[in-house]
Amino acid sequence: MGVQxxxxxxxxxxGSAQPRAVAFAPVSDFLREYIVVGLFGALAxxxxxxxxxxxxxxxxxxxxxxxxxxxxxxxxxxxxxxSQSQIRYYIFALLFVMFDVExxxxxxxxxxxxxxxxxGLVEMVIFIFILALGLAYAWRKGVLRxx
Amino acid sequence: xxxxFATDFFWETWPWWAxxxxxxxxxxxxxxxxxxxxxxxxxxxxxxxxQSRLGPMEAxxxxxxxxxxxxxxxxxxEDIFPARxxxxxxxxxxxxxxxxxxxxxxxxxxxxxxxxxxxDTGVYFALAVSSVSxxxxxxxxxxxxxxxxxxxxxxxxxxxxxxxxxxxxxxVGVVIQAGTLNLQDIVxxxxxxxxFGWGAIGNPFILTQMLGFIIFLIAVQAELTxxxxxxxxxxxxxxSGYMTEYSGFRFLMFFIAEFATANIFAFLGATLFLGxxxxxxxxxxxxxxxxxxxxxxxVGPFVMLTKMLLLTxxxxxxxxxxxRFREDQLQKFAWKVLIPLSLMxxxxxxVFKVVF
Numbered sequence: 335m336g337v338q339x340x341x342x343x344x345x346x347x348x349g350s351a352q353p354r355a356v357a358f359a360p361v362s363d364f365l366r367e368y369i370v371v372g373l374f375g376a377l378a379x380x381x382x383x384x385x386x387x388x389x390x391x392x393x394x395x396x397x398x399x400x401x402x403x404x405x406x407x408x409x410x411x412x413x414x415x416x417s418q419s420q421i422r423y424y425i426f427a428l429l430f431v432m433f434d435v436e437x438x439x440x441x442x443x444x445x446x447x448x449x450x451x452x453x454g455l456v457e458m459v460i461f462i463f464i465l466a467l468g469l470a471y472a473w474r475k476g477v478l479r480x481x
Numbered sequence: 482x483x484x485x486f487a488t489d490f491f492w493e494t495w496p497w498w499a500x501x502x503x504x505x506x507x508x509x510x511x512x513x514x515x516x517x518x519x520x521x522x523x524x525x526x527x528x529x530x531x532q533s534r535l536g537p538m539e540a541x542x543x544x545x546x547x548x549x550x551x552x553x554x555x556x557x558x559e560d561i562f563p564a565r566x567x568x569x570x571x572x573x574x575x576x577x578x579x580x581x582x583x584x585x586x587x588x589x590x591x592x593x594x595x596x597x598x599x600x601d602t603g604v605y606f607a608l609a610v611s612s613v614s615x616x617x618x619x620x621x622x623x624x625x626x627x628x629x630x631x632x633x634x635x636x637x638x639x640x641x642x643x644x645x646x647x648x649x650x651x652x653v654g655v656v657i658q659a660g661t662l663n664l665q666d667i668v669x670x671x672x673x674x675x676x677f678g679w680g681a682i683g684n685p686f687i688l689t690q691m692l693g694f695i696i697f698l699i700a701v702q703a704e705l706t707x708x709x710x711x712x713x714x715x716x717x718x719x720x721s722g723y724m725t726e727y728s729g730f731r732f733l734m735f736f737i738a739e740f741a742t743a744n745i746f747a748f749l750g751a752t753l754f755l756g757x758x759x760x761x762x763x764x765x766x767x768x769x770x771x772x773x774x775x776x777x778x779x780v781g782p783f784v785m786l787t788k789m790l791l792l793t794x795x796x797x798x799x800x801x802x803x804x805r806f807r808e809d810q811l812q813k814f815a816w817k818v819l820i821p822l823s824l825m826x827x828x829x830x831x832v833f834k835v836v837f
Binding site: 403 | 509559562625627656660662726729
């Protein structure tokens with residue numbers, strides 16, 4: 335009955351969707367969106383905690399010396415697990431930081447390109463050209479080789 | 482039926498907290514359900530058929546309950562902490578990896594109003610939180626105090642450094658075409674724009690951003706550390722890399738995060754390149770409804786699911802077909818092929834946008 339009345343009151347509008355009206359004034363929409371982001375993070379943490387907590391009811395807990403030993407193809411591990419490793423890609427990592435900053439500059443430009451027009455296009459082509467030149471220089475210097 | 486088309490949906494009048502709880506429940510469904518579906522469909526069944534075997538057949542009809550059996554199995558496994566491990570970091574790593582998955586899901590729109598949040602910087606946010614998982618992987622690799630895990634973690638970090646850039650730069654083409662960073666507006670742009678004056682199917686950016694789409698798929702495959710970019714978890718040499726020391730439900734968390742992230746990336750790819758939750762305009766014209774009529778809040782998730790299954794099919798098809806890259810080959814491929822190509826893609830797209 336109540337549902338019927340509601341349907342009758344609302345005009346049949348097959349047009350565009352109405353903007354959502356949420357009655358919650360004190361917090362701005364912007365902030366509220368980031369509250370939801372925080373809640374999603376909390377949800378992920380809660381979910382993992384709940385699953386592992388649930389498993390703790392069912393799982394056995396009988397650690398032995400052999401069981402808690404690190405895996406090393408069946409033999410006893412040799413030396414420390416935190417062995418020194420050569421990080422071969424540290425130059426790549428430096429390049430990555432540069433190009434990542436470049437991406438930060440490119441995004442706002444990309445979103446506003448229509449308003450900036452030819453001026454924005456020329457500016458960014460120069461910018462990308464300089465970066466490409468930098469990549470070419472690194473390439474030529476042999477930095478992009480696996481050392 | 483008319484009522485369904487005409488009315489506002491029941492949750493329109495809910496207070497904010499109820500609305501948010503509804504969204505969180507839908508988030509769990511949107512992350513876990515497709516993950517289960519693709520694991521069964523592709524990981525259990527498709528790979529089996531590709532290798533001329535049947536796959537799981539015992540649990541339920543055609544082995545459809547196999548996933549529940551797997552969860553039940555892992556539920557009873559002992560939770561082993563290696564004696565030498567850094568216990569706190571070891572325990573925290575699965576949380577961080579799954580956190581990245583859920584934060585990535587936040588910005589995906591599933592309908593005109595069926596969004597978790599409508600961030601103005603949606604694309605940027607998605608690309609930023611997608612790399613949080615690397616921290617979790619490095620934590621797992623380091624804290625295990627195992628040589629295999631450490632190598633796996635370092636390889637994962639190197640690989641994600643290399644493929645983060647093509648991923649970001651490939652998306653810039655879409656942002657230029659749509660003129661916005663908001664994912665909802667990108668869907669709108671794809672539905673409302675025309676290809677040289679012909680608007681029957683809108684302008685799904687896959688047609689005009691083919692190069693960007695291909696680079697995006699390759700970079701996502703690398704971000705997910707799937708074959709041919711699976712050096713970090715290489716089962717045959719590193720014994721699953723950073724996951725070697727994990728057992729039981731902690732391992733399952735990595736497993737879920739891996740496949741859920743694949744799906745969320747597919748959702749993201751569908752939103753950016755395949756038109757998102759919208760159907761081609763001529764279909765909605767045929768039905769006589771607006772392209773963003775409220776009914777799309779219900780149809781949209783299924784449209785997204787279809788497009789997601791299509792993209793994940795490509796992910797797993799590649800995964801089960803190709804051999805793996807060597808570490809230096811994949812770095813070279815990223816820096817010498819993908820990044821120059823994506824820079825070129827940006828320049829060409831920008832020229833087309835300004836000139837035409």
